[in-house]
Amino acid sequence: xxxxxxxxxxxxxxxxxxxxxxxxxxxxxxxxxxxxxxxxxxxxxxxxxxxxxxxxxxxxxxxxxxxxxxxxxxxxxxxxxxxxxxxxxxxxxxxxxxxxxxxxxxxxxxxxxxxxxxxxxxxxxxxxxxxxxxxxxxxxxxxxxxxxxxxxxxxxxxxxxxxxxxxxxxxxxxxxxxxxxxxxxxxxxxxxxxxxxxxxxxxxxxxxxxxxxxxxxxxxxxxxxxxxxxxxxxxxxxxxxxxxxxxxxxxxxxxxxxxxxxxxxxx
Amino acid sequence: xxxxxxxxxxxxxxxxxxxxxxxxxxxxxxxxxxxxxxxxxxxxxxxxxxxxxxxxxxxxxxxxxxxxxxxxxxxxxxxxxxxxxxxxxxxxxxxxxxxxxxxxxxxxxxxxxxxxxxxxxxxxxxxxxxxxxxxxxxxxxxxxxxxxxxxxxxxxxxxxxxxxxxxxxxxxxxxxxxxxxxxxxxxxxxxxxxxxxxxxxxxxxxxxxxxxxxxxxxxxxxxxxxxxxxxxxxxxxxxxxxxxxxxxxxxxxxxxxxxxxxxxxxxxxxxxxxxxxxxxxxxxxxxxxxxxxxxxxxxxxxxxxxxxxxxxxxxxxxxxxxxxxxxxxxxxxxxxxxxxxxxxxxxxxxxxxxxxxxxxxxxxxxxxxxxxxxxx
Numbered sequence: 063x064x065x066x067x068x069x070x071x072x073x074x075x076x077x078x079x080x081x082x083x084x085x086x087x088x089x090x091x092x093x094x095x096x097x098x099x100x101x102x103x104x105x106x107x108x109x110x111x112x113x114x115x116x117x118x119x120x121x122x123x124x125x126x127x128x129x130x131x132x133x134x135x136x137x138x139x140x141x142x143x144x145x146x147x148x149x150x151x152x153x154x155x156x157x158x159x160x161x162x163x164x165x166x167x168x169x170x171x172x173x174x175x176x177x178x179x180x181x182x183x184x185x186x187x188x189x190x191x192x193x194x195x196x197x198x199x200x201x202x203x204x205x206x207x208x209x210x211x212x213x214x215x216x217x218x219x220x221x222x223x224x225x226x227x228x229x230x231x232x233x234x235x236x237x238x239x240x241x242x243x244x245x246x247x248x249x250x251x252x253x254x255x256x257x258x259x260x261x262x263x264x265x266x267x268x269x270x271x272x273x274x275x276x277x278x279x280x281x282x283x284x285x286x287x288x289x290x291x292x293x294x295x296x297x298x299x300x301x302x303x304x305x306x307x308x309x310x311x312x313x314x315x316x317x318x319x320x321x322x323x324x325x326x327x328x329x
Numbered sequence: 330x331x332x333x334x335x336x337x338x339x340x341x342x343x344x345x346x347x348x349x350x351x352x353x354x355x356x357x358x359x360x361x362x363x364x365x366x367x368x369x370x371x372x373x374x375x376x377x378x379x380x381x382x383x384x385x386x387x388x389x390x391x392x393x394x395x396x397x398x399x400x401x402x403x404x405x406x407x408x409x410x411x412x413x414x415x416x417x418x419x420x421x422x423x424x425x426x427x428x429x430x431x432x433x434x435x436x437x438x439x440x441x442x443x444x445x446x447x448x449x450x451x452x453x454x455x456x457x458x459x460x461x462x463x464x465x466x467x468x469x470x471x472x473x474x475x476x477x478x479x480x481x482x483x484x485x486x487x488x489x490x491x492x493x494x495x496x497x498x499x500x501x502x503x504x505x506x507x508x509x510x511x512x513x514x515x516x517x518x519x520x521x522x523x524x525x526x527x528x529x530x531x532x533x534x535x536x537x538x539x540x541x542x543x544x545x546x547x548x549x550x551x552x553x554x555x556x557x558x559x560x561x562x563x564x565x566x567x568x569x570x571x572x573x574x575x576x577x578x579x580x581x582x583x584x585x586x587x588x589x590x591x592x593x594x595x596x597x598x599x600x601x602x603x604x605x606x607x608x609x610x611x612x613x614x615x616x617x618x619x620x621x622x623x624x625x626x627x628x629x630x631x632x633x634x635x636x637x638x639x640x641x642x643x644x645x646x647x648x649x650x651x652x653x654x655x656x657x658x659x660x661x662x663x664x665x666x667x668x669x670x671x672x673x674x675x676x677x678x679x680x681x682x683x684x685x686x687x688x689x690x691x692x693x694x695x696x697x698x699x700x701x702x703x704x705x
Contacts, residue, residue, distance in 0.1 A: 176361070177361060178362060179357070180364070187360075187392060189429040190427060190428065190429055193427045193428065194388070194424075199429050199430060203434065207670045207672060226356065226389065
C-alpha cells in the first residue's frame, strides 16, 4: 500500500462546486485521517451533501483536486477509479436500497463483481453483514418496502459495507430516526468503525451524533470548511454561526447529556 | 493496493493434526480460491491455523476462519489459531458474535382448506372491488347533486382544465387512429366485396362498423389508456404524499375537488371525441373507397345518407357517457388505492389501465346484446 497511516485517506484541495451562477464551494480544503470518524456540519444549503457526493465521485467538481487513498480522482483513469470505488461504501439518506430486490440480494449486489465467489458464499457473507448491522436473520428475505426507516438505514449500511471498504460515507445516518434508534445507530457506526478499522465521513445535523461518535468535526460555512477540530475545540470558536450552532439550547442539552453519560461511566 | 500481493495457503495433513498456514491478504477477493481448499479438509482431526503472515484480514476472511472453526469444533476436534495480532483477534471475535443463526421462516403446509379459502378470498375481493366501484359511482352522483345545490363548492376552473387535458389534447391521436381504421376497413372490405361485385356495399360496411361499434370503442380504449392512467397517477401521487389527508384535515372534500371535475370532464368530452372519431373514420373510409374503388365522395355521401340508418350513429354515441363513467371511476378509485410507496403507484396505474380497457369492452358486449334484444 502506497499510503502510510500518517497520510490523510481523503484530501480535498481547492475544491470549487457551482450550479449555474450559484457558487456552493470555493477553495475548499479538507483532510480526513485514517480510522477517524469525521462529522461534517453546516447550515441548510451550505453543500454538505454536495461535498459528500463530490468526494464519492457522483458529481464532478468545477475545480480542485480530490485525493482518495493516494489516488487523485481528477486525473485517475477508469480502472484506477474502479479500484478506488471498490474501497469505499456510501450509505444514502433513506438507504437507497433497490426496491425490486430483497435485503439479502441488495447486500449481495456489490459482491457479484468479485471473480470466483460462489453464490452460496455471497449469500452467507450477506447474512453475516445483515447480522453485523444488527438486523434479525429473517430481515434478509424482506423487501425494502416491508422494513421500517431505521431498518432500511441498517440495510443500506450493510450494503455499503459489503466489500469491507476502508472508507464509508454516510449521509445523515440518524435523520428521521427516533432518539433510541438514533442512539443505537450511533453506537453501531462507532462499533463497526472500531472493529473494522473504518474511516467514516458522515454528514449530519444531529448534535447527539457529533457528541457521541465523531472524533473530529468539520464546519462548512462561507463556501468552505471554516474550522475543523474536536467537539471541545468547537466550543471555543468565535465565529458567529459556529458559536450559535454549538452554544444553542439544543447543543447545550446534547453536551450536558454527553458529559453526564461520561461522568457516570467514570464513577 | 492490497490485492497485488496474492494470498497463499499451505496445508499439511497429518493423521493427528492438520496444519494450515495462511499468508498475504485474506480478503473477499481471496475467498473464491480458499474456500474449496477449506471445504476439502478432512473432518474429525485437530486443526491448527497459522496466521502470523497474514497482512490483512477483512470480515469475509474472518467469516472463512470462523466457519472453519465451527465446522472443526462441530466434528469434535480441536481448533487453534496461532499468531494473531490483537486487532485481527477483535475482528474475529466480532464476526464470531455476529455469525448469523439461520432461522427457518415458519412454513405452513398448504391444505385443501387453504386453497378453498384462497378462492373464497379472491371472490370476496372481486365482489368487494365491484361494490367499492359502485360506491364511487354513488359518491360521484351525490357530490354532483351537492354541486347543483351549492354551486360555489363546484370547481369550474378544474373542470375546464381537465376538459382540455382529456378532451382537446386527445383529439389528434383519436382522429388519426380513427382515420386509419377507416382506411383499413375500406381497403379490406373492398378486396372481399369485389369478389361478389358488391363494391358499393363497402360504404355500408364502413358506416355501420365505425358509427355503431369501432369509432366509440376504439376511442374509449385510447382514452382508457391515456386518461385512466393519468387519473390514477395524479391522485395516487397525492395520496402517496399525504396530500389527500391534508385536504381532509382542511375541510376539503377529495371527492368534490378531485373526482367530480375529472369524471365530469371525461363524461362531457368522450361523446365529443367519439363524434370526431366517427367523422375521421368516415373520412378515411371515403378517401380509400375513392382511391381503391373509384367511389366518388359524392356517391359515398349519397349512399351513406340513403343506406345507413341514423340509429347506428345514436347507438354508438349513447355508449360514450357510460364508457366515460367507467374509465373515470376506475381511474380515480385506483388512485385512492395507492399506498405510501412508489411501487404501488406504478402497480395501480397499470392495473387501472387494464381494468378500464377490460371493463369498457365488457360494457360494449353488454350493450351489443341489449340493442340486439330490443332490435335497434
